Amino acid sequence: MRLYAQKRGLTLEEFKKSRKHRRSSEELKIKLACRNCDALLNDATWWPSCRKRRNYICITCMSLNAATSQNKHRDKRAAHAKIYRVTNELKMKTYATSYRKGIKIEALAIIGGKCVHCEETRIEFLTAGHKNNDGAEWLRLSGVKRHGGTTYNWIIRNTDLANMIFQVECWNYNCSKQYGREVDLTKPRPHRKNAEGHSNPEYLKYNHQYWRAKCLDHYGWACMCCDDADSKHLTLGHPNKDGGRHRKMIGEGTSKFRRLCKSGFNTPFKIETQCYNCNMGAAVNAGICPHKIKDSLLTAPFVPQAP
Numbered sequence: 223m224r225l226y227a228q229k230r231g232l233t234l235e236e237f238k239k240s241r242k243h244r245r246s247s248e249e250l251k252i253k254l255a256c257r258n259c260d261a262l263l264n265d266a267t268w269w270p271s272c273r274k275r276r277n278y279i280c281i282t283c284m285s286l287n288a289a290t291s292q293n294k295h296r297d298k299r300a301a302h303a304k305i306y307r308v309t310n311e312l313k314m315k316t317y318a319t320s321y322r323k324g325i326k327i328e329a330l331a332i333i334g335g336k337c338v339h340c341e342e343t344r345i346e347f348l349t350a351g352h353k354n355n356d357g358a359e360w361l362r363l364s365g366v367k368r369h370g371g372t373t374y375n376w377i378i379r380n381t382d383l384a385n386m387i388f389q390v391e392c393w394n395y396n397c398s399k400q401y402g403r404e405v406d407l408t409k410p411r412p413h414r415k416n417a418e419g420h421s422n423p424e425y426l427k428y429n430h431q432y433w434r435a436k437c438l439d440h441y442g443w444a445c446m447c448c449d450d451a452d453s454k455h456l457t458l459g460h461p462n463k464d465g466g467r468h469r470k471m472i473g474e475g476t477s478k479f480r481r482l483c484k485s486g487f488n489t490p491f492k493i494e495t496q497c498y499n500c501n502m503g504a505a506v507n508a509g510i511c512p513h514k515i516k517d518s519l520l521t522a523p524f525v526p527q528a529p
């Protein structure tokens with residue numbers, strides 16, 4: 223400080239006074255200007271965080287600088303992220319699984335914890351079902367883009383509302399309510415178009431169940447894992463975990479059943495009858511049904527971890 227005083231030709235006391243004066247003066251504070259654009263710095267144009275670090279730059283210049291630097295290093299950052307994703311694939315996968323597991327356990331505990339139909343408690347076999355069967359409408363109204371993790375997060379955030387809308391259901395019960403399971407296939411097939419000339423939803427349901435029944439006639443009417451023989455619970459599963467690839471080839475929904483039948487069940491993929499519990503349970507358990515493992519990863523007590 224003595225050196226600074228000497229440089230300015232002041233005594234130490236005078237110098238101290240001048241510094242104090244500079245710091246506390248409201249006038250000088252008003253005169254402060256942005257080092258980029260000379261705009262006056264006041265409460266409206268200056269961020270408190272900038273003030274703390276004595277960074278004499280206005281809000282506009284600050285955000286401009288940030289945007290420029292982001293653009294400048296965009297490719298570099300993207301490349302870095304890409305390398306990170308490739309080299310830490312397992313780490314990211316493990317984290318995503320444990321995160322999804324955590325919010326699922328938390329959300330299902332909020333809305334009951336066990337299946338309302340059969341009292342199943344293994345978390346792999348459970349899901350959040352809509353009490354009034356209005357899942358599609360709820361998705362549209364709530365702003366949640368898709369089912370799954372986002373729904374569980376919504377339940378955790380809106381506990382009271384969630385208890386009115388959702389209940390815990392096993393996959394078997396949840397899926398037995400789905401697309402035309404109540405259709406009676408012994409009755410004749412409804413007309414493709416209804417009286418107004420629009421496509422007839424009854425026809426679509428009947429058609430779906432018709433081709434599904436044809437497939438189950440071929441693959442058997444009982445789950446290969448747990449021998450569940452309730453016709454409403456059954457679907458086709460891929461024990462070799464290649465269902466995604468197969469669906470890309472033959473489509474989803476009615477189309478997948480119809481095209482499988484039309485091809486005479488001639489396919490390189492291994493397919494077997496599964497109930498929805500075993501099918502969805504295997505999907506979240508690395509392809510192995512939790513029935514086949516005594517203490518599966520998900521059934522073990524899980525402690526949610528902070529990210």
Ligand SMILES: [Zn+2]
Pocket residue numbers: 256257258259260261279280281282283284
């Ligand atoms: Zn500025």
Ligand SMILES: [Zn+2]
Pocket residue numbers: 337338339340341342391392393394395
């Ligand atoms: Zn159930």
Ligand SMILES: [Zn+2]
Pocket residue numbers: 445446447448449450496497498499500501
């Ligand atoms: Zn089963």
Ligand SMILES: [Zn+2]
Pocket residue numbers: 447448499500511512513514
């Ligand atoms: Zn099973």
